[in-house]
Amino acid sequence: MTDMSIAWSEDYAWGLNPGARGLAGLLRPVKTKALAAPAVEPAWTASGDKPLIELRKVSKSFGPVMALENLEATILPGELVTVVGPSGCGKSTLFNILAGLEEPDPGNILRFRGKSSTASELLGRISFMPQRDLLLPWRNVIDNAILALEIEGMPRAQARAEALKMLPEFGLAGFEKQYPNQLSGGMRQRVALMRTFLFKRDLMLLDEPFGALDALTRTMMQRWLLDVWQKHRRTVLFITHDVDEAIFLGDRVLVMTARPGKVKLEQKIDLPRPRKADIVTSPEFIGLKKTLLDAIEEESMKSFMTSGH
Ligand SMILES: Nc1ncnc2c1ncn2[C@@H]1O[C@H](COP(=O)(O)OP(=O)(O)OP(=O)(O)O)[C@@H](O)[C@H]1O
Numbered sequence: 001m002t003d004m005s006i007a008w009s010e011d012y013a014w015g016l017n018p019g020a021r022g023l024a025g026l027l028r029p030v031k032t033k034a035l036a037a038p039a040v041e042p043a044w045t046a047s048g049d050k051p052l053i054e055l056r057k058v059s060k061s062f063g064p065v066m067a068l069e070n071l072e073a074t075i076l077p078g079e080l081v082t083v084v085g086p087s088g089c090g091k092s093t094l095f096n097i098l099a100g101l102e103e104p105d106p107g108n109i110l111r112f113r114g115k116s117s118t119a120s121e122l123l124g125r126i127s128f129m130p131q132r133d134l135l136l137p138w139r140n141v142i143d144n145a146i147l148a149l150e151i152e153g154m155p156r157a158q159a160r161a162e163a164l165k166m167l168p169e170f171g172l173a174g175f176e177k178q179y180p181n182q183l184s185g186g187m188r189q190r191v192a193l194m195r196t197f198l199f200k201r202d203l204m205l206l207d208e209p210f211g212a213l214d215a216l217t218r219t220m221m222q223r224w225l226l227d228v229w230q231k232h233r234r235t236v237l238f239i240t241h242d243v244d245e246a247i248f249l250g251d252r253v254l255v256m257t258a259r260p261g262k263v264k265l266e267q268k269i270d271l272p273r274p275r276k277a278d279i280v281t282s283p284e285f286i287g288l289k290k291t292l293l294d295a296i297e298e299e300s301m302k303s304f305m306t307s308g309h
């Protein structure tokens, strides 16, 4: 792979809307034994790899509400897998299980690096950027970014030094002393993503990280994320409602059914990497989009009908 520079540049930054206040997030910091950062190859060079995560018969009910039912999925090390599905189909619930915050119903099989595991055993092994904006307003950029490292026990000075080194790559150089309310939506997203990247874990869960951004900022963030991901080689699961985003980013797209959610379609995305912005106009991209939109529309209709509209 070429050693490309991925510092945030005007290339990425044009179109940033300083007025936008987007989602930002917080990974779940927990005290845990330090785990070595995995040296993984991306999936397109690593066929035949042992799965990082295997989910079999994963169901989750909340009282009478069945959020997930017999969900099956396999994630390989280094893959970037995107997840789409109707609102309320259980995507965030799936992430909460993988982050160890919810235990699925009995009968499920979870395997992490081939070893049988409960959800709670995954707590702290996975970095998580949840759907809601959870940047702490009283902490500046650098102190928001190091939150998880600090809770993990790293001395503050050391954590700050690590985060400072990463600032340029995340387009935040010179902004370390700013508070969240002084940042644009795109910048807040990058602080939240930086926090997730700094917490070096086997799997990164990103729940609609760009959901609240305007279209141009979002496109820039997607291109930037791909560059950062290719440099850091993390395994990523990424929830989105945007089919273009799901295809542009993903090695595979998982389409979920209406609630109770399970994987309806697993679409491999064989588009070459690195992906340029104009790939969205290629016949291959448009063909994939049609397949995915058909699958999603069917499920969205079901979800719409059952929600009493
Ligand atoms: N802690 C909880 N207690 C009770 N019900 C819950 C809880 N968490 C989720 N649910 C229910 O489970 C279902 C799935 O919710 P979830 O948040 O996982 O959906 P989602 O696919 O992430 O939706 P969206 O795309 O709108 O974010 C919903 O019906 C929701 O009301």
Ligand SMILES: [Mg+2]
Pocket: 091, 092, 093, 131, 207
């Ligand atoms: Mg959700």
